[in-house]
Amino acid sequence: xxxxxxxxxxxxxxxxxxxxxxxxxxxxxxxxxxxxxxxxxxxxxxxxxxxxxxxxxxxxxxxxxxxxxxxxxxxxxxxxxxxxxxxxxxxxxxxxxxxxxxxxxxxxxxxxxxxxxxxxxxxxxxxxxxxxxxxxxxxxxxxxxxxxxxxxxxxxxxxxxxxxxxxxxxxxxxxxxxxxxxxxxxxxxxxxxxxxxxxxxxxxxxxxx
Numbered sequence: 001x002x003x004x005x006x007x008x009x010x011x012x013x014x015x016x017x018x019x020x021x022x023x024x025x026x027x028x029x030x031x032x033x034x035x036x037x038x039x040x041x042x043x044x045x046x047x048x049x050x051x052x053x054x055x056x057x058x059x060x061x062x063x064x065x066x067x068x069x070x071x072x073x074x075x076x077x078x079x080x081x082x083x084x085x086x087x088x089x090x091x092x093x094x095x096x097x098x099x100x101x102x103x104x105x106x107x108x109x110x111x112x113x114x115x116x117x118x119x120x121x122x123x124x125x126x127x128x129x130x131x132x133x134x135x136x137x138x139x140x141x142x143x144x145x146x147x148x149x150x151x152x153x154x155x156x157x158x159x160x161x162x163x164x165x166x167x168x169x170x171x172x173x174x175x176x177x178x179x180x181x182x183x184x185x186x187x188x189x190x191x192x193x194x195x196x197x198x199x200x201x202x203x204x205x206x207x208x209x
Contacts, residue, residue: 034142045085
């Protein structure tokens with residue numbers, strides 16, 4: 001599917017075909033495509049918990065205020081933003097930049113210092129915002145890729161984060177910006193027309209706010 005068509009046709013689906021699994025190779029392809037998302041300094045501060053097992057989905061459903069789509073969707077992806085991605089990934093990122101000719105060896109410490117100055121200590125608000133912004137880019141890329149692969153999605157903000165962390169063994173220092181339900185539209189369902197969207201004149205300003 002053409003990328004523009006995928007963006008235009010992507011919808012947040014509430015009615016998933018129950019009992020229909022996503023083949024492992026397609027799920028892997030989806031995650032690999034999503035992983036091409038841009039990120040600050042290429043630090044990729046996202047992790048994903050894949051929830052496929054029905055019993056585990058029932059537990060997640062309880063954390064998500066019993067929304068039916070959690071156990072009806074083929075899979076639910078817990079998006080995890082990791083403020084510690086700086087320490088985890090920066091050396092590998094700089095190794096890659098150096099090997100591919102993006103930077104000279106003598107610039108390595110300069111770039112590392114720039115990243116640390118920009119995003120601050122691991123427990124700072126700056127670092128949390130960095131992780132959240134970039135993980136949200138990953139999630140959006142994933143939803144567009146899913147549409148291109150013939151899948152439907154629904155990003156979910158309605159959940160108890162502490163419950164999800166506890167039940168799925170996610171460390172306290174991580175942040176969960178959203179869950180993304182992924183699957184197939186239920187047979188026989190016809191979607192209503194896309195709901196209200198603002199005219200761009202309402203939110204687009206040129207040169208200054």
